[in-house]
Amino acid sequence: MNDIYTPTDRFEELDRINLDAVFKVLGKVEDNLYLDHEMCSVFLARILNDQTANSHPKTVDTITRLLRKSIALSPFNHMTLNLAAQLSGDPLLLERAKKIARFEDAPSLMDMRRVMSSPSALQRRINILEDILTQRPGHIVAASQRLLLDYYQGNEPGPWLSKIVIPPFAQPQWDERLFLHYSELGMAEDALRLWPSLIQSNRTSEVLLNRAAEMFAQTGETLQAIDLYEKSLTQDPAQGPVRYRLSELKGPTLPDMGLLDTSNVTICIYSWNKADDLKMTLESLAKTTLGPAKIRILLNGCTDNSEAVTESARSLFPDNDFQTLVLPVNVGAPAARNWLGSLPEVRQSEFVAYLDDDVELPSDWLGHYLTEMQKHPTASVVGSKVIFGSNQRMIQYLYRSFSLAEPGLLKLTDPTSIALTDIGQYDFCRSTDHVMGCCHLLRMAHMPDGPDFDLRYSPSQVDDIAHDIKLRINGGEVRYCGLVKCIHHQNTGGGFMKKLTQPQLGQILGNDTKFYYFFQEHLSRIKEIMK
Secondary structure: OOOOOOOOOOOHHHHHOOHHHHHHHHHHHHHHOOOOHHHHHHHHHHHHOOOOHHHOOOHHHHHHHHHHHHHHHOOOOHHHHHHHHHHHOOHHHHHHHHHHHOOOOOHHHHOOHHHHOOHHHHHHHHHHHHHHHHHOOOOHHHHHHHHHHHHHOOOOOOHHHHHOOOOHHHHHHHHHHHHHHHHHOOOHHHHHHHHHHHHHOOOOOHHHHHHHHHHHHHOOOHHHHHHHHHHHHHHOOOOHHHHHHHHHHHOOOOOOOOHHHHOOEEEEEEEOOOHHHHHHHHHHHHOOOOOOOEEEEEEEOOOOOHHHHHHHHHHHOOOOOEEEEEEOOOOOHHHHHHHHHOOHHHHOOOEEEEEOOOEEOOOOHHHHHHHHHHHOOOEEEEEEEEEEOOOOOEEEEOOEOEEEEEOOEEEEOOOOOOOOEOOOOOOOEEEEOEOOOOEEEEEHHHOOOOOOOOHHHOOOOOHHHHHHHHHHHOOOEEEEEEEEEEEEOOOOOOHHHOOOOHHHHHHHHHHHHHHHHHHHHHHHHHHHHHO
16 A cells, blocks of 8 residues: 555455455444445455455454345345355255356346446346246246336336246245335335234344334334334444434434524525526525525526526515625636635624525425534534435435545545435434535534635535535534435436446546545544544
């Protein structure tokens, strides 16, 4: 390892660190997110391929946990089953793995990366799988993959489900698979209909317990949800989200809406040629409870009818100081934020909220944010759970924490799992290192010179992350408030399946490198934050 920085793709950093560090990274990931099958597979491969794994005291327990989760999440994955059978010596697992192997006649069908960014490729894959199921109704692997594609589309199983014939040996696992599908789509009634049979057969891994807990919470059976989450945490104490969710269920967080009248808040929005989105955002904002908050809108070199939109929206805020600033050119998002942050009325505020011009907000968002600020005087930033505007079941962004800080390596955890639905499992508040900047509240007292979003990241992208990290380095706290759900329309038309263009990819890699070298001198402080 050296000081020369080379950008790494998702989890590539694991190949550049020793096994001790790998376990620490896994601990950070588990504290932030429920592990999905891909995460389990990545860490399993990295640990098992390490020459020191046999002698490391954490190997056996970690491998056992990861395999248990992997099998629960993907019960018809032959590689996972075979690995578990070989390591455990379980003859039943080995027999099941052999039977599943008979159905893997097209390994390419297991690779979902090819369909994630292309709706047309996804439809072609659906057609192929349904052709297989027509010819072989008992093809359990094809059925499982077809169910996964329904999940990606946010659909309950279609007519194809009634035409398949599940092999008797696979029926218990198919019930689990179907239960996960229904629960991950928030279909509580359908999921809970299957739950009694899973309990009777004692097939209750922490993965299933977590999903069931959220289904019971959704139907108002809070005590049952608490009981299941506690059982899950007993099975795997490393699950950070379960701890926070349990705390929220036991003592629900309520917003103190009275803080709206006693707090000095300015809400800032900046926009560039997105008049329709801006109109939607302002109409949504007007439906929320704002108290006497001031509103400032910066039109960033707009050449469309955005100015007319803001003037028309003025009447929506009769009780608020509402003003628009018009710039002749687009100065980019970081500079726009700083421009708004330099306004005298913003400097004199206790709090400034920055909103993107393409969001929709719940009515009590500001009340929740101010409540978090009051409860946590060291909090510099509060942000929300963010979901896709194009697929409002899917989570776009939760929060991020540092997972690795070494010479040549600086990584944060993923902001969410891939293709993750929002069923309430992240409805809690917690401390973290970064929240998404499309809807966040900043404490002005922690920024004596005003907000300072770094221009090196223009036109946008990493400036909000860097701003949060600078506040963290200076002793501030970043709070995630998952009780606020912000709908973000930035990726409308693609959602979680949107494919990056080459220029966008270049921008990401460039900003990633800038980010590392800016914070390189703060690695020691970041390590302290990570403890």
